[in-house]
Amino acid sequence: MYNQATKFLSKEKGYIQRNWYLVDAKGKVLGRIASKIALILQGKHKPVYTPNQNMGDFVVVINSKDVVLTGKKWQQKIYRWHTGYPGGLKEFKAAELMRRDPTRLIYLAVKGMLPKNFQRKKMLKRLKIYPGPEHPHKAQKPQQLGI
Numbered sequence: 036m037y038n039q040a041t042k043f044l045s046k047e048k049g050y051i052q053r054n055w056y057l058v059d060a061k062g063k064v065l066g067r068i069a070s071k072i073a074l075i076l077q078g079k080h081k082p083v084y085t086p087n088q089n090m091g092d093f094v095v096v097i098n099s100k101d102v103v104l105t106g107k108k109w110q111q112k113i114y115r116w117h118t119g120y121p122g123g124l125k126e127f128k129a130a131e132l133m134r135r136d137p138t139r140l141i142y143l144a145v146k147g148m149l150p151k152n153f154q155r156k157k158m159l160k161r162l163k164i165y166p167g168p169e170h171p172h173k174a175q176k177p178q179q180l181g182i
Contacts, residue, residue, distance in 0.1 A: 053161070054092045055177035057170075060100040060141065063182060064105055069144035071098070071182050076149065076158040077135040089154050093161045095177050100137035100166040104129060114143060 042182060056075055060068055074080055078090030104112065112129040133140050141164050149155045 042144050051088075051090055054093050055172065055175040056092060056112075056180040057177035058094060058096045058180050058182060059168075060096055062103060064141065065102050065144050068102070068182050069141065069148055069174055071180070072141075072145050072162065073148035075180070076145070089157050091158055091161060093163070093172075093175070093177070094139055094180075095170050096138075096162070096164045097168050097170055098166075099141050099164050100133070102137075102141060105120040111131075137166040155175055 058068060058072060072094050075094055076091040078084050078088075078092065081090060084090060108130055109130040113126050114129070114132055115124065115126040117124050127135070129140065142159070142162070145162060146155070146159060149158055163170065
């Protein structure tokens, strides 16, 4: 018998309905909004969640330049990566990263909270981050997400 519930569990991509959510990061703590965004990108907020399928929704984050870090994390939190060349260790403090690119701080926080598998790149494509209050996704009518 084919019913409404089984069509979400099929591998056909046309049956997955994706909603759009809007998150205002102004005055919000980075880790708290990143954990909520990661759940929505994975689709864990849906009753038809399946771990092996990419069922998450789109998330638009505005005012990323006004996100808050608690404690002394602006000076103590360090983001590191290696270029692959000898002596290629790069590191920035959170304040420097925010000054260079305010969207990168939220992107890296959400990326670290997603599962480390082949679906992470697909999930991150549905995350749209903007430093100011304007975004070009008004036509999708994103729902305000209360965090």
